[in-house]
Amino acid sequence: MTKNKPVVRFTCPMPQTDFDTITIGHGSGGKLTRRLLDTMVFPLLNNEWLAGQGDGAVLNLHGRMAVSTDSFVVSPVFFPGGDIGDLAINGTVNDLAMCGAQPDFISLSFILEEGLPITELWEILLSIRNACDAAGVRVITGDTKVVERGKGDKIFINTTGIGRVHHGAKLGEAMVRPGDKVIVSGPLARHGIAIMSIRKGLEFETQILSDTRPLHEICRSLLYGYGGGIRMFRDPTRGGVATVLHEIADKARLGIDLDEKHIPVEDEVAGACEMLGLDPMYVANEGLFITIVDDGLAADILGDLQRWEHGAGAAIIGTITENHPGTVILNSAIGGKRVLPLITGEQLPRIC
Amino acid sequence: MKHLTEYRDADLVENLLQQLRKVTTKPWNIMEVCGGQTHGLVKHGILEMLPDGITMIHGPGCPVCVTPVSHIDQAIELALEKNVILCSYGDMLRVPGSGISLLQARAKGADIRIMYSPLEAVTVARENPDREVVFFAVGFETTAPANALSVVQAKKAGLKNYSILSAHVLVPPAIEAIMLDEETRVNGFLAAGHVCTVMGLSEYYPLVETYKIPVVVTGFEPVDLLEGILMVVKQLEKGEYRLENQYKRVVWPDGNRQAVDLIHSVFEHRDREWRGIGSIPASGLFLRDEYRDYDAHVRFGPALASWASLAPSAETVECLSGDVMKGKIKPVECPHFGTACTPEHPVGAPMVSSEGACAAYYHFSSQNHYQEPK
Numbered sequence: 001m002t003k004n005k006p007v008v009r010f011t012c013p014m015p016q017t018d019f020d021t022i023t024i025g026h027g028s029g030g031k032l033t034r035r036l037l038d039t040m041v042f043p044l045l046n047n048e049w050l051a052g053q054g055d056g057a058v059l060n061l062h063g064r065m066a067v068s069t070d071s072f073v074v075s076p077v078f079f080p081g082g083d084i085g086d087l088a089i090n091g092t093v094n095d096l097a098m099c100g101a102q103p104d105f106i107s108l109s110f111i112l113e114e115g116l117p118i119t120e121l122w123e124i125l126l127s128i129r130n131a132c133d134a135a136g137v138r139v140i141t142g143d144t145k146v147v148e149r150g151k152g153d154k155i156f157i158n159t160t161g162i163g164r165v166h167h168g169a170k171l172g173e174a175m176v177r178p179g180d181k182v183i184v185s186g187p188l189a190r191h192g193i194a195i196m197s198i199r200k201g202l203e204f205e206t207q208i209l210s211d212t213r214p215l216h217e218i219c220r221s222l223l224y225g226y227g228g229g230i231r232m233f234r235d236p237t238r239g240g241v242a243t244v245l246h247e248i249a250d251k252a253r254l255g256i257d258l259d260e261k262h263i264p265v266e267d268e269v270a271g272a273c274e275m276l277g278l279d280p281m282y283v284a285n286e287g288l289f290i291t292i293v294d295d296g297l298a299a300d301i302l303g304d305l306q307r308w309e310h311g312a313g314a315a316i317i318g319t320i321t322e323n324h325p326g327t328v329i330l331n332s333a334i335g336g337k338r339v340l341p342l343i344t345g346e347q348l349p350r351i352c
Numbered sequence: 353m354k355h356l357t358e359y360r361d362a363d364l365v366e367n368l369l370q371q372l373r374k375v376t377t378k379p380w381n382i383m384e385v386c387g388g389q390t391h392g393l394v395k396h397g398i399l400e401m402l403p404d405g406i407t408m409i410h411g412p413g414c415p416v417c418v419t420p421v422s423h424i425d426q427a428i429e430l431a432l433e434k435n436v437i438l439c440s441y442g443d444m445l446r447v448p449g450s451g452i453s454l455l456q457a458r459a460k461g462a463d464i465r466i467m468y469s470p471l472e473a474v475t476v477a478r479e480n481p482d483r484e485v486v487f488f489a490v491g492f493e494t495t496a497p498a499n500a501l502s503v504v505q506a507k508k509a510g511l512k513n514y515s516i517l518s519a520h521v522l523v524p525p526a527i528e529a530i531m532l533d534e535e536t537r538v539n540g541f542l543a544a545g546h547v548c549t550v551m552g553l554s555e556y557y558p559l560v561e562t563y564k565i566p567v568v569v570t571g572f573e574p575v576d577l578l579e580g581i582l583m584v585v586k587q588l589e590k591g592e593y594r595l596e597n598q599y600k601r602v603v604w605p606d607g608n609r610q611a612v613d614l615i616h617s618v619f620e621h622r623d624r625e626w627r628g629i630g631s632i633p634a635s636g637l638f639l640r641d642e643y644r645d646y647d648a649h650v651r652f653g654p655a656l657a658s659w660a661s662l663a664p665s666a667e668t669v670e671c672l673s674g675d676v677m678k679g680k681i682k683p684v685e686c687p688h689f690g691t692a693c694t695p696e697h698p699v700g701a702p703m704v705s706s707e708g709a710c711a712a713y714y715h716f717s718s719q720n721h722y723q724e725p726k
Binding site for chain 2: 200261267274276277330331336338339
């Protein structure tokens, strides 16, 4: 049984345009906007909702639905392993997946900076198309605005997604019980380090790629297999695994005991973190999730997860406990013990 | 990961702890000088594994913690009022000056950029010939060679828009100041491994002899730290005092001569104010006269309001960081700890950097956060 669809990346030569950069007029709503949409956006993303080109899309929905919105401002917009386009789709798809939902529809809003090369926009649109195909989600409405040069950073994207919630999903901190296990779906910190390495011009023996990818299938298969045994999902994006675990401990009014030696971090990532003075527990991820599961099912769930290509590095990293509610304790690899703190703001690299 | 995991080996750690328990018969206070060592001790949970008699005192070796308020104010004024591109190491950004921090100045529109190396700042200067670029040269002997090199390179390239705001401090004078303090409780030192990688061992022999105190040059991983502590305790228990080198895989007796020569060719020693501690004789590195064009103090000094206040640092609430860094009190014994002074609203610098003793205690020390159920 394979649990991974072969990935066929859609490619398409850029259409002929009579402009090579974005200008203020492309956000005017007039002729230039129309030309931009007609030549570049609609041919790539078209479907019955977009074809109407109305002010919005009309949907027939019933049952439990999840809605999530997110804005994407990553810099640089192209990074090892992805770009802002697939990030914007996968980010919202994954937020829905964490609610136990199958993403169906997504909105797509651009804030473009005057001067953005059309070739770059095309690359990003291709990534969006491919990410939508991979996630089985359709862009049903959108918007394009242009800001003056210097008022943006090439391109900002907002996406809002809607999806059907799995019938077996009863998720949330309220479901978490003492004794439950904490599982992480793969190695930590790849996205953040991929971005840092390009921002800082660092080169490693093997290039560290972002882990951006959709997670809904893997999450739904777990819900299908284990129902209420899955207490909750969270994707540890900004602030990393430590921040999410803090939020869980805080909201559930329970403690978490972590086992440092079971926390998966790849050697290259660990090395980069050492060099940069960062702690992988606080570095951002984009294709990773944390799930809290019933203790009795944890071994089976881990086994299932590890059969997925991107779940091979999954591990049970800790246990929910009644002790020290609201606090995450890390049992260090050498047998020590410390509180895993919530950091105040951005993680700043250390001098020494 | 090679060269790292072997120094985080749980069996080796347990073995060292057993030896330490065996040799320790009296209470000893040992100061780890370097903030990187403090960070290692708390990050790996080592403090709570030590035998009861061993107390670690967290020394002044956190460069951002000892940088005077006046320097931070100057950096902020340069960036905010003088249209300077201010380049800095990351962990300097959150440290409060007398008013705001560099991070808050950046939010107000100042052009403040985080760098991993001062050579990046030289590149920024080259790419922005119409802007003044200042590198906030903070650190101990470890960052001094690169900061010196940036000045040499800028001079060689004929750059007229690059300068450094030097807040460099040196370890040996700080150890001396701690030993000269009558109230000091320190029985032995873990000297900073990476500082000695650059400088070698020669500066430490006189300290050992004069103050009759064990000094062990120590690394930063759990096995290093525990071995260093064990070496100090063994000396103390026998009533001996020697300079020993635990960090032999990295520290050579002569250090890095090229780097030392570079430091001496660019910088000279002068008295320097340490935040929370006061002035320590010959403890700072200042640019030599031939490099005065690259000294932000010379270039901008008279034009800045904050330059007038080179007086000792004034904290808004009475900060006891000096007593903490001298080992007179533990962070938790400060009346402001965790109340008026938290990482969100730090009163003093040791609450800011993750290498600062107060922040280390606040973040990591489990005794302040929870109690195991009885």
